[in-house]
Amino acid sequence: MKKLINNIDDVVTESLAGMWAAHPDLIKVISEYSVVARADAPKPKVAVISGGGSGHEPMHGGFVGYGMLDAACAGAIFTSPTLEQVYEGAKATNGGKGVLFLVKNYTGDVMNFQMAADMLKADGVEVEQVVVNDDVAVKDSTWTAGRRGVGGTVIIEKLIGAYAQAGASLAEVKELAERVNANVRSMGMALTSCVPPAAGKPIFDLPDDEIELGIGIHGEPGRERVKQKTSAEIVEYMASAVVSDLPFKEGDEVLAFVNGMGGTPLIELFVVYNDLKKFLDGKGITIARNLVGNYITSLDMQGCSITLLKLDSQTKALWDYPVHTPALRWGR
Amino acid sequence: MAFTIKMARAAVEKFNAVIEEKKEYLTDLDSAIGDADHGINMNRGMKRIIDKIQGKDYADFGGLFRDVAMTIMSVVGGSAGPLYGTFFMKLGQKLAGQGEVSVEEFAAAMGDGLSGVMSLGKSAVGDKTMVDAIDPAINALKEHAPEGDAAAWDAAVAAAEGGMKGTIPMLARRGRSSYLGERSIGHQDPGATSSYYLVSCLRDAFAEG
Incomplete structure (x- = not known):
């Protein structure tokens, strides 16, 4: 399989080094722990930290900067970061007003962030954790690992990052993160599988004339x-x-996010957005804000996801709040 | 014959070799129902463990298994890191200060490790996880100990293998494979498979003395 890489083992570290070299005004990389942190490290404010397996770029490292994340812990491809990475990332960016972890709901991510939070609490650091689980494709029951965190994660990181930047307390950002998570829903689909560099072959077989509906972001069927x-x-x-699922109702104002899985061109994503606009118009649901592009990807997978957030005046204002990161920038 | 610190160290080295040999197979199993990283992650972690323990002299199980646990947790990530890390941590805590134990004592320590795994992973027997290989192995060790240590270890390997194969018809209820629901049926669990290798490495190290 053809890839623009040098050594399989160096893909994550070299990619982080490249992002740092491209955006030294916004980010720095704590190389020993593969943690992307804000270059300006403002204090005091609540440190908003996320992380997860690599392979979803620009998430999460591309969202580090003014008005969004303070740090992103990059695990190996499709593998959650270790508790050591999370612990060190939090210690390096804790500005004294506490730390909020935004964690996508996957078994490994939740375990590693939870164990890191326990270690930080033992050190006397105030830590809260909000688990994002917006994927309606998964049945949420005690018999599964629960709904996955997908496109809603990008929205939550933007809104919560803005709120923390504006000076909100740890309790306030946690409360808002939970409220946004309760009002955001997503679903994805794949036209093709994806090829992790270390595996060297597609993660699953999908015949040329078939598509997979309700896909996760790691090629999970x-x-x-x-x-x-x-x-x-x-x-x-x-x-x-x-x-x-939520349900969204006639008269609701929403943020509509059409996300590419990494291998789908924008021309197709805008076709999807056009269809989504027509669909929502037909239901009397108004798109008040939108985002279209590749923001939470699955390596080279072709496909897309749709995320809707029910907006209110506060979340609308926080979406419009200035942001300056490698992957999202407006108002500044 | 007792289970010694020398055997434990040999078992860790054997586990590294088996994971290296089987990493693609484990990754294939994980592609079917997970995210295709189990073999690669375990391989990365075990290699680092060998670097860590090389040249160090361990007087007791506690020191050895603590190093194994801390390395797995710092290097592996995913769910395998915390779960295997917890298993070895509890194993080491139970056997701290000892360099030689009976098969019953070792089985009891493995039981502590398994309880740690089940509590962290909120998993039970039958959820299609590593628990399904380790739990029957512990039961076999305890049950067959009166027949002699060698017989007990052989029974444990057979039981772990049976448990691993027993995950094939199971419906996954934990971890990423649980998203598949019914479609997880018919696939062998990668975590149960690596745990079967661990049990068989412990037996092989014992047999070699």
Whole structure:
């Protein structure tokens, strides 16, 4: 399989080094622990920290900077960071007003962040953890690991980062993170599988004429596999599942996020956004804010996800709040 | 014959070699129902453990297993890091200060390790996880100890293998494979597979004395 890499073992560290070299005004990399941290490290404010397996770029490292994350802990590809990385990342960026972990709901991520939080608490650091679980494709029950954290993570990192930047306390950012998580829903789909460098082959087989609906961001298979459909049909399937889950209602104002999985060109993502706009118009749901692009990816997978957040005046203002990171920038 | 610190060290070295040999197979198993990283992650962790313990002299199980646990937790990530780390940590805590124990004592320490894994992973027997290989191995060690240590270890390996194969028809209830629901049925669990290798490495190290 063809990849733009040198050594398989160096992909994550070399990619982080490259991002640092490209954005030294915004970020620095604590190389020993593969932690991306804000170059300016402002104090005092609540440190908002996330992290996860690599392979989802620009998430999370690309969201470190003014008005978003203070640190991102990069695990190996599709593998959660270790508790040591999380612990060191938090120690390096704790500004004395406490630390908020934003964790995607995967078994390994939750365990490592939880164990790091326990160690930090033993050191006397105030830590709170909010687990993001917005994927409606997964049945949430005591018999599964629960819903995955997917596209909603990007939205939560933006809003919470803005709130912390504006001076909110640890209790306030935690409360808002939980409220946003309760009002955001997502679903994804894949046209193709993806190829992790170390595996060297597609993570699953998907015939040329079939698509996988309800896919996760690590190539975990989804709800069902069906024959190729049109964009409008795919949007109808995914958006219906998302809208009926919360549920979103006529008159609601939403943030609509159409995300590419890494291998899909923008021309297709805008076709999807156009179909999503028509679908929501038909339901009387207003798109008040939007985001279209590749923000939470799955290596070279082709496909997309749809995320909707029910907005209120506070979340609207926080979305508009200035942000300056390698991957998201406006107002500044 | 007792289980000694020398055997424990040999078992760790054997586990590293087996993981190296089977890393692609483990990754293939994980591709089917997880995220295709189990073999690669365990391989990275075990290599680092060998670097860590090389040239160090361990007087007791506590020191050895603590180093193994801390290295796995710092290097492996994912769920395998904390889970295997917890297993070795509890094993070491139970056997601290000892360099030689009976098979019953070792089985009891493995039981402590397994309890740690089950509590951290919120998992039970039958959830299609590493628990399904380790739990029957511990039971076999205890049950067959009266027949002699060698027989007990052989029974433990057979039981772990049976437990590993027993995960094939199971519906996954924990970890990433649980997202698959019914589609997880028919695949062998990668964590149970690496745990079977661990049990068989302990037996092989014992047999070699």
